Amino acid sequence: MPAISFQSVSKVYPAAGKSGAAPLKALDNVSFDIEEGEFFGLLGPNGAGKTTLISILAGLARATAGTVKVHGYDVQQDFMQARRHLGIVPQELVFDPFFTVREALRFQSGYFGLHRNDDWIDELLSGLGLADKARANMRQLSGGMKRRVLVAQALVHKPPVIVLDEPTAGVDVELRQTLWQFVAALNRKGHTVLLTTHYLEEAEALCQRLAMLKKGQVIALERTSTLLNNATANVLYFKTDNALPPELAAQARTTGRIVELPASGPAEIEAHLAALRQAGVAVEDLEIRKADLEDVFIQLMNAPAIATPPPTTTAGVLS
Known part of the structure; x- marks a missing residue:
C-alpha cells in the first residue's frame, strides 16, 4: 500500500474578476504514488500547483476530480484517520502567541488524544535545538526558531508520513543542517517524507525520487539518480x-x-x-x-509541452 496516493487529481478554480474570464486549472489529472519509507521531492516553479496539491492532501482544499489517500485512507471520506497518519509543516509561520514552546506542543498532542507525551516532546526539543527555548513564549522566538517549533508540532503525534512544504525558506544554515539531520534520521526509521523546495541542491541530496510539476501537470516522475544520469549535457x-x-x-x-x-x-x-x-x-x-539537478530542472521546464503525461510508475525497490 502506498504511503500517499494521488490518482487523477484535478483542481479548477472558478473565474475571478471580469465576466467571461476562463477558470483557472491549477492541477490537471495528476497521478503518482509515494511508497512507504521514501524521501520524495515535489518540485516546480511558482504557480505549478505544488501548494494546491499539498492543500488537497492536508484537507484544506477539495479536489475537483480524483482521489487522494494517506495509508489507504481517503483524505475526504476518512479524514480523521488520514490526519492521524500525516504531519504537515506549512510554508507560513503560524503560531499561538499566548503559549510557551512546551505548552504549544502539549496542546498539539492533545488534539490527537495524547495526554502523556512529554518524553517525545523532550526528544523533539532536543533534536531540533529547542531545548533551551522550551519555556520561552512563542512571541519571543526568531523566525528560524518558530520554524523549528512548526516542525515539532507536525511531528508531535509521530505521524508515519511527514510533509515539508518549503521548510527552509528564509532560514539560516544552522537550522537547515539541524532540520535535515533530524528528518533524515526519521526517514531511516521508516517515516515517509514528502518535500517541496526551491533549493534544488537539497532535493538532489535528500530525495530518492522526484516529481516535477509544470502548469498543473506532471512532466517528470523518476528516481533522482536516473534524472541526473539521463542528463547528457x-x-x-x-x-x-x-x-x-x-x-x-x-x-x-x-x-x-x-x-x-x-x-x-x-x-x-x-x-x-x-x-x-x-x-x-x-x-x-x-x-x-x-549537469546537476538545477540544470535538469531548467531543461525540463523550458522543454516544449508534451501531448501526453509521462507514465505514472511507482518507486519499486529503493536502492
Missing part, C-alpha cells in the same frame, strides 16, 4: 566581469559574475571557448562539470 562554469556575446548570453545561466553554459559534448565546449576568446571575454575559475 555538461556545463561550462566560469566567472567573468565581461558581457557575453549574444549567442552565448541567450543560453547562459548567469548569477552575478558566475556563468553556466550548457554544452552537449567536447565539440560544443570548444565552440563556446572559441566564441569567448573571439569576443575578448576574460574568464576565471573555468570548470567543466556534469
Whole structure:
C-alpha cells in the first residue's frame, strides 16, 4: 500500500474578476504514488500547483476530480484517520502567541488524544535545538526558531508520513543542517517524507525520487539518480566581469559574475571557448562539470509541452 496516493487529481478554480474570464486549472489529472519509507521531492516553479496539491492532501482544499489517500485512507471520506497518519509543516509561520514552546506542543498532542507525551516532546526539543527555548513564549522566538517549533508540532503525534512544504525558506544554515539531520534520521526509521523546495541542491541530496510539476501537470516522475544520469549535457562554469556575446548570453545561466553554459559534448565546449576568446571575454575559475539537478530542472521546464503525461510508475525497490 502506498504511503500517499494521488490518482487523477484535478483542481479548477472558478473565474475571478471580469465576466467571461476562463477558470483557472491549477492541477490537471495528476497521478503518482509515494511508497512507504521514501524521501520524495515535489518540485516546480511558482504557480505549478505544488501548494494546491499539498492543500488537497492536508484537507484544506477539495479536489475537483480524483482521489487522494494517506495509508489507504481517503483524505475526504476518512479524514480523521488520514490526519492521524500525516504531519504537515506549512510554508507560513503560524503560531499561538499566548503559549510557551512546551505548552504549544502539549496542546498539539492533545488534539490527537495524547495526554502523556512529554518524553517525545523532550526528544523533539532536543533534536531540533529547542531545548533551551522550551519555556520561552512563542512571541519571543526568531523566525528560524518558530520554524523549528512548526516542525515539532507536525511531528508531535509521530505521524508515519511527514510533509515539508518549503521548510527552509528564509532560514539560516544552522537550522537547515539541524532540520535535515533530524528528518533524515526519521526517514531511516521508516517515516515517509514528502518535500517541496526551491533549493534544488537539497532535493538532489535528500530525495530518492522526484516529481516535477509544470502548469498543473506532471512532466517528470523518476528516481533522482536516473534524472541526473539521463542528463547528457555538461556545463561550462566560469566567472567573468565581461558581457557575453549574444549567442552565448541567450543560453547562459548567469548569477552575478558566475556563468553556466550548457554544452552537449567536447565539440560544443570548444565552440563556446572559441566564441569567448573571439569576443575578448576574460574568464576565471573555468570548470567543466556534469549537469546537476538545477540544470535538469531548467531543461525540463523550458522543454516544449508534451501531448501526453509521462507514465505514472511507482518507486519499486529503493536502492
